[in-house]
Amino acid sequence: MSERYHPALYQASTTATxxxxxxxxxxxxxxxxxxxxxxxxxxxxxxxxxxxxxxxxAATRLMHHPFDAALLFTEDDRLEDSVSRELIRLSPRGQGLPGHVIVIGAMHARTLHDLADLGFTPWPLSGQDLWETVEQIADLELGEHHGHALLVSADPSAGGTVAGGYAAHTGAPILFASEQGLYPSTVRFLKKRPRTRVFVASPEARLSAKLSSDIRDLGSKLEAWVGGADPYDMAVKFAKFRHKSRFGWGRREGSKAPVTLVPMEPWPIGAAASALSYRGKFTPLLLTKRDALADPVEDFLRTLGSRGDAESPQGHGFIVGGFELVSYPVQMRMHRALTE
Known part of the structure; x- marks a missing residue:
């Protein structure tokens, strides 16, 4: 049985994390x-x-201006007390919007009543099914994505969560595909917006090899496919990627640029962490297992470190989740990679 780590015995943060x-x-x-x-x-x-x-x-793009939205989750048929308290603390302004709280997808009627009881106006953003909701979110005009769109696998195990950080950073819409091809919502979006520059973020094995021709047939272009051997490797490549059109994070060796490490599972944590990609630190997202930091991730973190120069500032990383989600040994490996 693995040892349990607790903040009472191990500090939650270090000088580099x-x-x-x-x-x-x-x-x-x-x-x-x-x-x-x-x-x-x-x-x-x-x-x-x-x-x-x-x-x-898809909703992570609404973290960008002018929505400037924070993301909260609810799992019950009514608002959890902790969520209600945080909503009151945040007190969203709702400036220029139909409501203070943008409700994504189908939500229990009791939850909507709870929002109203707290004094917030809900704005339901929901279609007939989840794919119509995705399409509605992609159709909203915002950001500075310059005709770019991100395309990821609809399977969260492919690591497309990291695209949420860049969507929050730029407002770029996120589209979806599978091993069988483009989802109908993606086809409809591209038909409405010919000449879209599509950037894929997925290991090559997780999506159809026909994507380029399918996108071209719809009048757009697959500009680049940021792939990798697995989701962890892909996340690193995505953090490094920079296109001539200025799409991408472009994190380079010695940049000291901060990053955010999120657990691969549960995936919603990575989606919520996309807020760190927009406000304050502008961090790309990297993925980890609970008990193991993948070699490509550790190698990349090492390139961001201090290079042993005592006069140089250290690299820095956020870790999202307690010790049961991202273990203390993983945090120590991250710390050493950024400081040694």
Missing amino acids: TRILGWDPVSCAIGITQTVYPAARPNAVLLARPDYYPEVL
Whole structure:
């Protein structure tokens, strides 16, 4: 049985790592909003259930201006007390929007009543099914994505969560595909917007090899496929990637640029962590297992480190989740990679 680590015995943060505590998607999302919005008020709050990956990941683009939204989760048929308290603390302004709280997808009627009882106006953003909701989110005009769109696998195990950080950073829409091809919502989006520059973020084995021709047939272009051997490797390549059109993070050796490490599972934690990619630190997302830091991730972190120069500032990384989600040994490996 693995040893249990607790903040009473092990510090949650180090000089090179800041851990945002939480034990599940609901508590981690609250920890992130308290970190990103400790004093300022967001313009809106996204309220979603941590059940439907495409809806939640697509909604990360609404963290960008002018929505400037924080993301909270609810799992019950009514608002959890902790979520209600955080909503009151955040007190979203709702400036220029139909409501203070953007409700993503289907939500229990009691939850909507709870929002009203707290004095918030809900703005339901929901279609007939989750794919129509995804399409509605992609159709909203915002950001500075310059005709770019991200395309990921609809299976969260492919690591497309990392695209949420860049969507939050730029407002770029997120589209979906599978091994069988483009989803109908993606086809409809590209038909409405010919000449879209599509960037794929997925290991090559997880999506159809016909994507390029399918996208071309719709009048757009697959500009680049950021792949890798697995989701962990892909996340590193995505953090490094920079296109001539200025799409991508472009993190380079010795940059000291901060990053955020999130657990591969549960995936909603990575979606909530996308807020760190937009406000404050502008961090790309990297993925980890609970008890193991993948070699490509550790190697990449090492390139961001201090290079042994005592006069040089260290690299820095956020870790989202308590010790039961991202273990203390993984944090120590991250710390050493950034400092040695």
